[in-house]
Amino acid sequence: MIAIQILNGLVYGSLLMIVASGLVLIYGLRRVVNFAHGSLFMLGAYIAYAASLQFGFGGGLLAAVAALAAVGFCLDRFGFRLLQDRDPLTVMLVTFGLLLVFEDVVQSIWGKQSYSLAAPEALQGTVDLFGSPFPVYRLAIVAVGALVAACLVGWLRYSRIGLFIRGASTDPVTTAMQGVNTDRLSGGVVAVGAALAGLAGVVSGPFLSLSPTMGSDILIDSFVVVVIGGLGSFAGAFVAAMILGQVQALGAVYLPDLAALLPFALMTAVLIWRPSGLSGSRV
Amino acid sequence: MTRLLKFEAVNAYYGRAHVLHDVSLHVEAGERVALVGRNGVGKTTVVNTILNLASLRGGTMQFNGRAQQGLRTYTAARAGIAVVPQGRRIIANLTIEENLLLGGAVKRPGPWNLASIYELFPILRERAHTPGTALSGGQQQMLAIGRAMMANPSLLVLDEPSEGLAPVIVDQLAVIFNRLADAGTALLLIEQNLSLITRVARRLYVMAKGSIIEEGALEGLDIEQLHKHIVV
Numbered sequence: 001m002i003a004i005q006i007l008n009g010l011v012y013g014s015l016l017m018i019v020a021s022g023l024v025l026i027y028g029l030r031r032v033v034n035f036a037h038g039s040l041f042m043l044g045a046y047i048a049y050a051a052s053l054q055f056g057f058g059g060g061l062l063a064a065v066a067a068l069a070a071v072g073f074c075l076d077r078f079g080f081r082l083l084q085d086r087d088p089l090t091v092m093l094v095t096f097g098l099l100l101v102f103e104d105v106v107q108s109i110w111g112k113q114s115y116s117l118a119a120p121e122a123l124q125g126t127v128d129l130f131g132s133p134f135p136v137y138r139l140a141i142v143a144v145g146a147l148v149a150a151c152l153v154g155w156l157r158y159s160r161i162g163l164f165i166r167g168a169s170t171d172p173v174t175t176a177m178q179g180v181n182t183d184r185l186s187g188g189v190v191a192v193g194a195a196l197a198g199l200a201g202v203v204s205g206p207f208l209s210l211s212p213t214m215g216s217d218i219l220i221d222s223f224v225v226v227v228i229g230g231l232g233s234f235a236g237a238f239v240a241a242m243i244l245g246q247v248q249a250l251g252a253v254y255l256p257d258l259a260a261l262l263p264f265a266l267m268t269a270v271l272i273w274r275p276s277g278l279s280g281s282r283v
Numbered sequence: 284m285t286r287l288l289k290f291e292a293v294n295a296y297y298g299r300a301h302v303l304h305d306v307s308l309h310v311e312a313g314e315r316v317a318l319v320g321r322n323g324v325g326k327t328t329v330v331n332t333i334l335n336l337a338s339l340r341g342g343t344m345q346f347n348g349r350a351q352q353g354l355r356t357y358t359a360a361r362a363g364i365a366v367v368p369q370g371r372r373i374i375a376n377l378t379i380e381e382n383l384l385l386g387g388a389v390k391r392p393g394p395w396n397l398a399s400i401y402e403l404f405p406i407l408r409e410r411a412h413t414p415g416t417a418l419s420g421g422q423q424q425m426l427a428i429g430r431a432m433m434a435n436p437s438l439l440v441l442d443e444p445s446e447g448l449a450p451v452i453v454d455q456l457a458v459i460f461n462r463l464a465d466a467g468t469a470l471l472l473i474e475q476n477l478s479l480i481t482r483v484a485r486r487l488y489v490m491a492k493g494s495i496i497e498e499g500a501l502e503g504l505d506i507e508q509l510h511k512h513i514v515v
């Protein structure tokens with residue numbers, strides 16, 4: 001029983017990790033806390049749903065990731081870039097406004113009823129784990145999470161662009177002095193961050209049900225992850241996502257009355273212990 | 284001779300603060316030029332204007348004979364003007380080697396690469412995989428110089444490189460700057476350290492209150508007079 005809950009925690013932790021790493025990427029380059037991120041997650045799920053009716057789950061996944069990358073690029077080009085000299089609070093409010101706009105747009109197209117995205121056939125069904133049946137699809141989510149984490153780490157640590165991203169997220173001015181076009185870099189990075197939110201939305205589709213506000217819960221948990229991990233830190237976010245996934249899964253079973261408070265209790269405890277998060281603030 | 288950098292009656296601002304007043308100066312290929320002046324006269328603002336970190340609102344600035352409009356921070360490096368900024372600005376979360384590789388973001392052809400920088404500064408090779416900020420002040424300055432040289436610049440702009448360093452390190456810097464200049468890199472050395480200036484520069488500009496008040500060859504210059512312009 002507890003083993004199954006730990007697995008469930010790993011599943012949710014993987015989703016959180018994908019969403020939070022997009023937030024970390026965007027925060028790193030633009031110093032923007034992106035409230036619209038939850039709605040990008042939701043958009044990903046709806047776009048995948050619409051496209052999957054024609055092209056199946058795989059087609060839906062590709063369509064959602066590509067569409068969200070485009071949305072992210074536009075968000076940077078026509079949003080963050082134009083607002084980069086403004087007060088961070090203003091930018092945060094703009095992203096909050098975008099969240100409401102995206103939710104309304106989706107609601108006006110698809111209405112309030114909830115939909116569900118069908119998992120690919122090969123991943124339907126269950127396997128026996130620790131003596132009880134466990135959905136194969138959930139295991140696939142963990143695999144996707146691990147793959148995303150490995151790709152991100154490899155990309156950031158070993159590629160030239162990754163070096164520029166790490167440089168720019170610590171010191172954008174010095175990085176630009178070396179001849180790096182940090183605006184263009186940010187456009188690409190916000191596109192990747194949005195595409196990751198979209199990917200997480202698609203992957204959650206068969207697991208959560210689709211509704212215009214489906215992004216809100218995961219957004220709040222992702223913020224908690226980013227804060228616990230230390231703003232701007234990938235390693236911190238990975239660890240924090242896994243911890244919070246466990247807290248949510250185990251809390252729901254063993255402390256159901258307090259489950260909703262646990263993420264914030266955890267955040268408070270970590271911040272008292274280490275005010276700048278688990279990792280300090282390194283990327 | 285190629286004119287690498289030219290300011291013509293440049294006026295530069297931070298927001299509403301008017302800092303540079305009709306500044307004219309130039310650096311030719313291979314030249315060794317010093318820019319001196321007391322604290323707060325606007326020396327760093329000259330660098331910041333080149334980097335579009337201060338806004339140019341009057342006069343013209345040329346890189347390689349081309350007037351710069353719609354300048355961005357990354358433009359100078361791509362035009363072959365590399366900067367060693369005041370305070371060095373080593374990126375803390377990157378290793379020494381990564382800081383150097385970042386300097387090579389602009390792929391200009393030339394003799395400088397990781398191997399030749401490591402040859403010039405062996406200490407950087409020894410510590411290649413430690414964080415850039417784990418170095419002493421003098422070593423960080425070498426890293427900042429190495430990072431700038433990775434771009435194979437035709438002009439190296441150095442903003443108070445001797446600041447806060449021990450005299451023996453400043454002696455080493457003088458040797459290094461002369462080596463770089465002998466290899467063909469032009470230098471614009473912003474300094475308040477007279478002994479470094481006299482060992483490296485051939486021509487100089489003196490700044491006061493945001494304007495150039497004197498210029499000329501260093502040779503035959505009255506050192507006492509120069510001293511008065513620098514010492515606070």
Ligand SMILES: Nc1ncnc2c1ncn2[C@@H]1O[C@H](COP(=O)(O)OP(=O)(O)OP(=O)(O)O)[C@@H](O)[C@H]1O
Nearest residue numbers: 297300302320321322323324325326327328329369
């Ligand atoms: N970012 C800024 N915003 C507003 N004013 C500034 C800014 N940076 C510098 N100044 C002002 O511009 C003037 C020139 O500063 P600058 O940094 O160019 O001087 P400096 O000659 O480099 O001095 P130092 O020798 O101390 O480095 C100073 O009066 C300073 O207060």
Ligand SMILES: [Mg+2]
Nearest residue numbers: 326327328369
């Ligand atoms: Mg200065």
